[in-house]
Amino acid sequence: MMAKSPPDRGTGGPPADGVGGWLWSHVSQFKGHIAAHLTGSVLWHLLSAAIPIAIGVAIDAALEPEPDMVRFTGVILLILAMVVVRGIGGFVGTYSLEAYASGTERDARTGLFSALLRKGQSFYNRRPVGDLSARVTGDAEALNLMLSPGADMTVDMLLSILVPVVTIALIDPELLLSPVVFVIVFVLVLLAHGRRLEPVAGQVREVNGKLGAQVSETLTGIETVAATGSADSALRRFTGLARDYRDATVRQADVQSLYLPPLLINLALAGALLHGAVLVREGSLTTGEFIAYLGLMGALRGPTQLAAFSIGLVYYGIAGARRILEIINDRSDGDDTEGGHAATVAGEVTFEAVTFGYGDSPVLHDISFRVPAGATVALVGPTGSGKTTLLQLLNRTYRPDSGRVLVDGVDVGEWDLESLRGQTAVIEQDVVLFSSSIADNLAFGSAPGTTRADLEQAARDARAHDFIMETPDGYDTLVGERGVTLSGGQRQRIAIGRALLADPRILVLDDSTSAVDSATEQEIHQAVRRASAGRTTFLITPRLSRIRSADHIIVLDRGRIAGQGRHEDLIDGCELYHRIFAPYLATSTAESAEGGRR
Incomplete structure (x- = not known):
């Protein structure tokens, strides 16, 4: 029977509204890891802020008229202990971050692939396979990068700003002038930078998908490319897309280069140096406190420089999440039915006034027939008459535009897709x-x-x-x-x-022995005949011997039923059927007569 699809963690039903909700539905499964990551990060930054203060205390102790070496030694040992604990916090934070970042990528990728397995054929007719592959691989990987190092850098940036500013306030509230002005301007500039970066990040992911689609289509049809001498044409198309991808990444780099916070932090440092020097001269700030203050202000340079990179990764991941969610939310006609009808198939098949087309022009027109369970049905008609299309409606590869297709009296649209297809075997020519x-x-x-x-x-x-x-x-x-x-x-x-x-309970043979010799074909048909006993069988074949043995024959002409019944009824009662097989019958009769004379 049909293999079980992998569990869809967080995407089994309609996804959460919006990219943020969908991302949280995945990330929130790792609350323990997130808590450990935040705890480790906070510990790292608190101790990173405390160490400069301790250094300042140690310097003041050493610079006193009578140096207090006991105090100095105790502070140095405390600094060493803080360095060790900070290292442990950093390890815990980094390990937890990688755990939930990789887990989120895994679950998003598995959820997208699970959603793809439930899509109908009409969905795949509209979507290049290479682009879908890029979403399962590249876009899911972008989520990982968004969290590690993107989100990690964002958390570090916030803590690296918050902790020093709070610590500066504890030293002397008067020192807050430069850092507070810097933080306010920094936030405003960063938000404006993100608004410029978001659309170009989406363009990079979109062009990357097109590039993947071109590679997939070319390599899949490489025999045709080689046989028709189209390698140069394929290379030109690929080169054009590669150029588009380069242009998109250059546009993204252009936006990222217009990043002002490094200039802002230098201005803030100059202001802090001037302000602190004035306070030291006035005697309201000690030399050690002044050194600690400059060290804390210098700590703001790191998050300022990393913010450009981290925000780029965040918007890159958001663009990837949007592309994944677009596929999950794309509900096609053939998608699986949650909680649909599931039962053992007996095999009765009914078409009720079925009309279907791939576009505006119908391929099948008002098709109606009923096949009892266990019967063998042959579909006959010229090329393009709709034989294969009719069978694709049977297992819900497509859904009819009007009318109904029923299996055991239940509309195929109401069947659980795994149950229906797990009991329907299709053997195609390709x-x-x-x-x-x-x-x-x-x-x-x-x-x-x-x-x-x-x-x-x-x-x-x-x-x-x-x-x-x-x-x-x-x-x-x-x-x-x-x-x-x-x-x-x-x-x-x-x-x-x-x-x-x-x-299977329903067996579909679409010219499935076209590539075997006559002797092997006869052996296969004998095996299929034994296997199809008690099962409903649909077959498309040019072999008159197989058609004549069918319980019911349906003759199609330009998507309409031109006749149906048994061979004996159709050879005289259906003009198209007679026209198709009369030459074979005449040849067979002549060969029999010749054999009789010999």
Whole structure:
């Protein structure tokens, strides 16, 4: 059956409103780590502020007319103890920060991937796969960087400003003039800088997604690129996007370079030096206090310089969070139904006046039929008549524009998607295998507890066991991406074995034996016939022998039902069906007559 998707931590239902709420829904799962990080950071900064004061006390003790060496030694030992405790606080804070930053990235990435697994095909028709990959990887990583070191730097910046300013007030409230004026101007300038930085950070993430999409599409179709000699054209498109990405990052750097606080802190330091010197001359401030004051003012230089970098990472992460949340909130028609109908499928299928189109032009028009459980249905019609599209409505790859598709009397839109698709096996002409072992590809989507013996039996039924055993490592042989190391017929037989192993209640065969020889095809059809006993089977095939054996035949022409019934009824009662198969019947009759004369 269909494999369980990974747990979606914080994104299982509708996400919290806004980027801030969504981010908090993830970060808040690590409250203990956050508390440890803040405690360690506060301890670090309190002791960092206390150490200059202690140094000032030690200097005053040493500069007295009769130096108090006992006091001086005690202060030095206290300073050493504070350095050790500060180091422990820094370790705890850093470790806790990395724990919740990496955990947030992991949960956001897993939640986004889980949401992608629940999306319908119409969603993927609108979204380049490369861009989605960039969101799962790069945008999720931006969240980590936003917290570590981004948020950490922001916390450090606040504490590195708050603690020195409070400490300065404890020394002498008169000394607050320069630091308070600096902090007020600094906050205003920083807010204005953030408003300029936010849109360009979003542009960088957006262009990065387009760049990833171009790489993915080119490499996925590399055979076509090489065969058509389009490498130069692909390179030009990639070069253009790379140039756009460079331009976006340069614009971001331009905004970041217009950062004024380093100039402001120098002006504040000059004012502090002048003010402190005046107070020392007046005798209201000791030399030690003056040195401690300048040390505390100098401590403001660090957060001022780091603020530009930290705010850049924060807005970079917010841009990534917006792109992730955009995907999670993009509800397409085929999305999974929370709490939908889940039951064992019997296999009765009904189409009621179904109309569907990929755009403004309908592909299917007013399709109606009913198939009892366990029946075999063949779909017949010229290329482009809508056969494959009709079957894609069956497992809710798409939803009809009007009308209803019912399985066991329940609209497919009301079914739990995992329950419905877990009991529906689709074998298409274009088989998709994964970069893993043959055994893993056979077992993909199978029920838990499937054994190697089960895999081998399914492979035998699909006539794949013999060629598998001829590969270097048998069932453990690795296949390339999309199974490129196997022939088309081998890929189809593995896909058939995978479907048989899933033990579906509804089996869909879309020209699934087009790449095998006649003898192997006959063997596979015998295996499929045995496996489909008691199961509802839909098949698209040009083989008249398979069509004639179907319980019900539906003839499609330009998206409309041109006729339906059994072979004997349609060969005389449906002009299109007769036109398609009359040449085969005439050839078969002639060959039989020739054989009789011989």
